[in-house]
Amino acid sequence: MAKLLIADRDGTERTGLQWFIASKHIPFEEIREAKTVHEMIAAIEAERPEAIYLELEMVPDDQFHHVKYLLRTNVERVICITTEAVFERALQALELNAMSLFVKPVSMENLQSSLFQAAKESAPPEKKASDPLMKEGITSEALFIEQAITGSAPSFLLFKPEKASLNKQLYHWLQNGYFPYPARLYPLSSMVAGIFEVPGERENELLQVEGQRLLQQWQEQHQNRLSLAIHPGSLPVRSIHEMYVRTKETMQMEFFKGYQQIHWVNESRGFHMIDPFLTPDEQRLWVTALEKGEKKVMKDWLYVTFTQFPHGYPIPDLLRIKLTSILAQLRRFMHTYKLDENVEIEANYHEVFQTILYQPVLFHIVQEILLFALELIDKAEEQKKNHVFDVVERGLQYIERSFKNPLLTLDDVAKAVDRSPSYFSSLLAKKKGKSFREVLNDCRLSCAKKLLMETNLTIKEIAFQTGFSDPNYFSKRFKETAGSTPRAFRRENKKNIR
Template identity: 20%
Template sequence: MYKLLIVEDEAEVRNGIRNNIDWQSLGFKVMAEAGNGREALDLIENSKPDVVITDITMPIMDGLELSCILRKEYPTVRIIILTGYDDFKFAQRAIKYGVSDYLLKPVLPDDLSKIMLKIKAEIDAEIAEKEDIQKLRMYYQQSLPVIRDKFLTSLITSEIDSKEIENRKTSLGLDLEGESFAAAAAGIDSESAGNWANDGDDSELLKFAILNIAREIINKYAMGEVFFHVNNLVFIIKFDKFDIEGNYQSAYTLLEEIRQSVEKYLKVTVTIGVGNICNSLQKINESYKSAVTALDYKLIMGGNRVIYIGDIEPQTPYNLVYDEIKERNLVNSIKFGTKKDVSKAVEALFNEIGTCAASLKECQLYLLEILASIAKLSRSFQLDTDDIIKIDHNLFIEIFSFDNICDIKNRIEEICLNVMERIQSNRKTNTEKIMEQAKAYIEKNYGDYDLTIQKISNYLHISPSYFSMIFKKEAGETFLNYLIGIRINAAKELMQDPDLKIFEIAERVGYPDLNYFSYFFKKNTGMSPREYRNRYVLNRERKVEA
């Protein structure tokens, strides 16, 4: 059963719509009724309707204003508008807000039933298209040839000759013509996989379902290729020009749509790491490495989001020379773990020395590579490497003349813990700086009706998802709720000036639409702007005069 909300100021018409149609046979249930748009908005938050039937001409808030707000706040809700001949032009305007259909009054039950059946079919088709497991199994059998995915895998794991890349991408029909590129890696959040993860076949089916959604969206925008490598869904995203900030915004828009679609249709979440922008497909393997690094930050930032490596780590030209798995275990324990995790990682590295039959020179090189990886990590966070590793002391000399491996292990563990503490301190300082700048910007620009997360993120030079995560964590509420609170408080102050009209106050605090302002003001204070002014401002003036 899909949920229906009826919005009509005439009780007789409202009752007729409810009682003259067998809604259950059409697949709908009338969840609530409202006499105007304002009442409807109050009900929608709790009733979560799938379809709203609304008259256009109503007191307080008409159907056109309601449609505008619904399109912004509840974009998935289908809207049907009712209109008389006199306000047909208003109905045409409402179409721009994405209404599904409209009917002329008086409304005939047969006409409304036909429209509702059409809308039900659309909703059914949308759900069936994404959730039909049998259809997904068929798509799985008809997936792209192995040779195509094998070439894409080689692009992200090694550096291939440019001439070979051109020949292969043409022969395989790959959509990889661009001026710059970026790799992204998406991982399924295991805690959301539920029953999918308990069965091997279902787990593979889930991966293919995610791949199918991602491929459909990336093909819609003609922005590159997507495939699975090991357990990560990998994206090779192409751009028409080399513009790091602009390219990332395009990539974020694409990947955020994919993330939301996977959550909506498959009821699982994914986290996506985005690598550095590169100017050649030959360098996409470096971008992929940084994308995997960005994905690792899920451990501290949380899952179900898009994480850009440029937001959290500067690009670095240094490469590690020892085993990548060992290096990642050590670095991840320093960046994300506890003191116990660091001790465990260092212990594992030194256990390797004790259990292998390596020569003295091999052990010395191994220890130097550990120090090099720590130095590289320190530099990536702009820490004072000389101070941390004590280059002017004798640690490097000890490595070439050691007679007690435990002493060197303890020294390296001490260095790792030092780096961990400094990274945590810098991360806290950077977060505080971002919050200070963000709040100052909001305080200065709350009167801008177009003040959005995108705009303030551009000002701070960070991604919208990263800003949203930091702001909610530090402020204890979302950016939008914080902005609304600032605007409402500013409006209260302005109301003390009796020469200012309510609509003038609304415009000054960022609400050019008076009804929109009134809706949020009442939602935050429990009173309309006029009621608030009469109760608190004008009464105060009368007391002063008395």
């Protein structure tokens, strides 16, 4: 398969295009990025990509002729993109022998077509001729485009090494290994696909045995773990491409179950949507647990939330977002006790953030977050003893924990942060631009809105639950803030309650 170079100054655009190519299964073997013209030139000379996605505005006028020479002599397929629908950009694209020129905003359907054409036409001829899948009548293209299966479907397997750098080694190991059934293998960027012809009457049993053998042998011989996802040929399916997409989705189960596991497509019920952000109650739980040093509360909540899924497994990326919401609470706690000024703790924070984004197994992410939270609690205790903390931030957290108490006063909050009421009030106004009463009502009304949308509680019950002792005053304050009465707000925004 071909290499693609994405040359665009916008990092968001580059990342988005990488995601688009992966989600549409466009068959580029490798994808490289360049954010400047100098990086692009170096990448072309070193990597010799078969295709390039080029933002024309990236190339200065004084370097255009050099870039044109490099592209014409080294790159087979050029796709140009521009923000300027002018004749000069069209002329530049013609001079670069571009196969397509797109003006932002781009039609994603047309872009997909051009990218797939570039990948297909740029594939080295010798690879096409020697593709092991073609000998058995199933071409490599069948993984990426719809081609109806004629006859009975084969078994489809995906192998994924724990370390992506070992994927090439895994492919050769599988190629040179022994299989009791006819098999064709195909290397992908981070996995190896396999098509097996297994006797249908005992397909699942035979694949389970063979899969366990391969997992064990790979680990013993390479001191590295493997994940395996299987789509039995007995499942109804239209094409090899459909088998590949299903099996690739099922491979995400490694996020929940780890490596050295076999994941069956027929066992996967699919991943479901969740709200990826902490609820107000969950935020208060974390604020309180951190402030009071309730380590067991945090540990229990983390393990219940991220290891028990009675209603099926959520979309992994949404769980990662929820984990970053927890990290945001830890960040706020760091700021409260000035722990972000500690170089070592700040470095640990960034390491945990990277772990949330890229660690492939959920359990390990949860462990890292818990260890970091425990470290912050211990360090915060030292800061408390030395009276080092952000007074306003600590006061705000106290309000968020206590706003349901209808008797909560400015004196209570000031006492909690060891300051006089007048001094704390002046600090709060300076930092937030609001009085204590305004901040308190904001917390109460925010919680009230959520209860109106997500519960069947009466207006009176919601008023009492959010710290208002007088339902009429609650309704008055709510209308002043939201522009409608609580009842009208509920009618317009109510979510379905089961």
